[in-house]
Amino acid sequence: MELAVADHAADVQLVTLTGRLDAAGVERVETRFTAAVVAPSRHALIDLSAVSFIGSLGLRMLISVARTMHRRGHKMVLFGVDPLVRGVLDSVALNDLIPIANDRAAAAAMLAG
C-alpha cells in the first residue's frame, strides 16, 4: 500500500493511494494517510484509481479522516474509484458522507461548490 502527496492548488492537496485497502494494507498506511491528509489544514482530493480492493477497515479509515477534516473546516473528495471498489462504497452509502466524483476535475468542482 503506497501513498503519494502532491499539490492540486494552493489550498488543495492531491493524495494518491495505490494498492489494496485490505486489513493489512490499512494497517500499513493508516497513520501516514491520516498525517498526510489532516495535518496540512487544506482540502484534499483523494485519487483511488489505483486502489483495487477495499474492506470495512478501509472504509473506517476514510470516514475517520473525513470526519476529522470536516471538524476542522476542510473537505475531502474521492475520485477515480474502480467499479468493484465503488460497489463496496455504495453498499454502505458512503457518498452520503464523503463526496465521490468520477474524475479529478469533477472532484475539484465539488470542492468549489
Next chain:
Amino acid sequence: MPPEPAGTLRLALPPTLAAVADAQAALRAWLAAAKAPPALIFNAELVAEEILANVVRHGGLANDALVSLEARQACDGLCLTVEDGGAPFDPRTVPEPPKPASLDQAVPGGLGLKLVRGMAAALAYERTAAGLNRFSVTLAAPRHGP
C-alpha cells in the same frame, strides 16, 4: 474428473492480520485458477477478510491458536466457512449499525458484517460439538460480468 483445481480449498492460519492477507492471496489465486469471475473473487476476498479479521481482532485467541478457512465451489457460487475456537459468537445476531445523518455523527467501524450481509446469498452459524464457532457464507456467482 477434472484434474484441477480441486473443488475445495482449506487453509489453517494463525490469528494475525498478516495471515489474513496471506489467506486472501491464496483464495484469490485459487479462484483465479478456477476462472471465477472477478466480481466473485472480489466478494470472496472481502467476506474472508471481514470474518477472519473479526476473529483475529475480537476472538481473544491464543497466539498459537489456528483459524480455519474453507472455500468450496457450489454449483452456482461459492461457500466460505470459518471455524475458530474463540468465545461463542454468532455474527448473525449483531445489529446493523445505525445510518449516520452526517459525517459528524458517523461512528467509524461496524461496517464489516453489514458488507457481508449485503453480499451473501445465505448465512449459517453453529457452535460445533467440538466447541468451535462455525460461520458459513454462501456467495452467488454474479449473473453478469465482469
